[in-house]
Amino acid sequence: MESFLHDLSWVLPLRSGMATPVFQAFTWAGYTTFYIILLALGYWMLGKRVFARLAVLVGISALINAFLKDFWQDPRPADAFRLDHAVGESYGMPSGHAQVSLTTWGFLALSVRQTWAWLGAGIMIAGIAFSRLYLGVHDVEDILTGWAVGILVLGGFVWFLRAHDHRWHDLHWSFQLVLLAILHGAAWFFWPGGPSEAFAICALLAGWWLAILADKNFIAFQPRSEWWARGLSGLIGIAGLFALSAAWGKAAAAIGLGDIAAGYARTLIIALYIGAIAPPLFQLMRLAEKKPEAAA
Numbered sequence: 582m583e584s585f586l587h588d589l590s591w592v593l594p595l596r597s598g599m600a601t602p603v604f605q606a607f608t609w610a611g612y613t614t615f616y617i618i619l620l621a622l623g624y625w626m627l628g629k630r631v632f633a634r635l636a637v638l639v640g641i642s643a644l645i646n647a648f649l650k651d652f653w654q655d656p657r658p659a660d661a662f663r664l665d666h667a668v669g670e671s672y673g674m675p676s677g678h679a680q681v682s683l684t685t686w687g688f689l690a691l692s693v694r695q696t697w698a699w700l701g702a703g704i705m706i707a708g709i710a711f712s713r714l715y716l717g718v719h720d721v722e723d724i725l726t727g728w729a730v731g732i733l734v735l736g737g738f739v740w741f742l743r744a745h746d747h748r749w750h751d752l753h754w755s756f757q758l759v760l761l762a763i764l765h766g767a768a769w770f771f772w773p774g775g776p777s778e779a780f781a782i783c784a785l786l787a788g789w790w791l792a793i794l795a796d797k798n799f800i801a802f803q804p805r806s807e808w809w810a811r812g813l814s815g816l817i818g819i820a821g822l823f824a825l826s827a828a829w830g831k832a833a834a835a836i837g838l839g840d841i842a843a844g845y846a847r848t849l850i851i852a853l854y855i856g857a858i859a860p861p862l863f864q865l866m867r868l869a870e871k872k873p874e875a876a877a
Contacts, residue, residue: 589658592662593662601715608678608709619685620632620636621818622818626814627804629802631692634688635685636852638688638735639685642680644783648772649675650672650677651772651777652773656673657723658719663718679723680730680734684731686701686705687706754794761786768780768783781845784848788849788850788852788853791857792852800857802863802869804870810868810869811868818855818863821862822854826847
């Protein structure tokens with residue numbers, strides 16, 4: 582059993598020039614850039630309610646994963662196995678790719694409830710998880726633990742939506758702010774080993790909270806029914822997103838912000854851009870409507 586959980590020697594014979602780009606593509610679909618694009622396009626083109634919830638779920642799942650990594654401090658497989666060097670010096674268990682992909686695609690499949698959605702979710706969850714083994718940055722134990730934590734996070738989130746979502750929305754914004762402040766304080770003061778760059782994940786939750794408040798009270802964003810309008814808004818929005826991210830990177834370097842502060846501000850700005858800046862611009866360009874989405 583120990584050999585099965587930790588030995589990656591069986592992966593080496595599976596590698597080939599044709600397979601490697603496929604699994605590199607799957608693994609890219611588990612990194613931050615992909616999730617930002619997915620959340621942005623989903624919010625702008627498909628439905629703000631589902632993807633606003635998904636953004637919260639992704640943030641919660643990623644925060645739990647980062648905490649467990651730093652708490653357990655389980656080393657990754659030996660460098661000799663690695664084909665993906667973007668992981669740096671981070672720890673291995675649980676696999677963030679396995680955990681967050683399960684919560685993400687599982688939630689979308691539960692929201693759609695169609696056979697094709699379940700099939701697509703299964704392909705993405707399995708493909709992303711196997712890509713981490715193929716690229717030599719996780720062992721089987723990391724993947725299985727990531728899936729287990731992901732199931733718990735997804736199950737808890739869905740239970741909360743069904744049983745208590747209305748209670749959150751019934752809270753006055755000031756009480757919601759207090760709860761977010763408590764989360765920030767806990768992440769800052771009680772993180773294993775001290776404050777981490779993972780603190781930026783809190784900015785995703787704070788940014789989406791501010792964006793949802795702005796939409797509820799002022800923006801009332803709704804995609805137009807025509808697919809050409811949705812597609813054009815997606816193209817324009819993503820171009821603006823990358824331009825904004827590049828501009829902030831230069832600004833942060835010029836100001837001399839530390840990694841934690843720069844990462845937090847970048848994530849906050851991106852979340853606000855997706856939910857509260859781009860939507861009214863789409864409305865001004867008549868690529869979207871001003872109409873609150875009906876409550877589920």
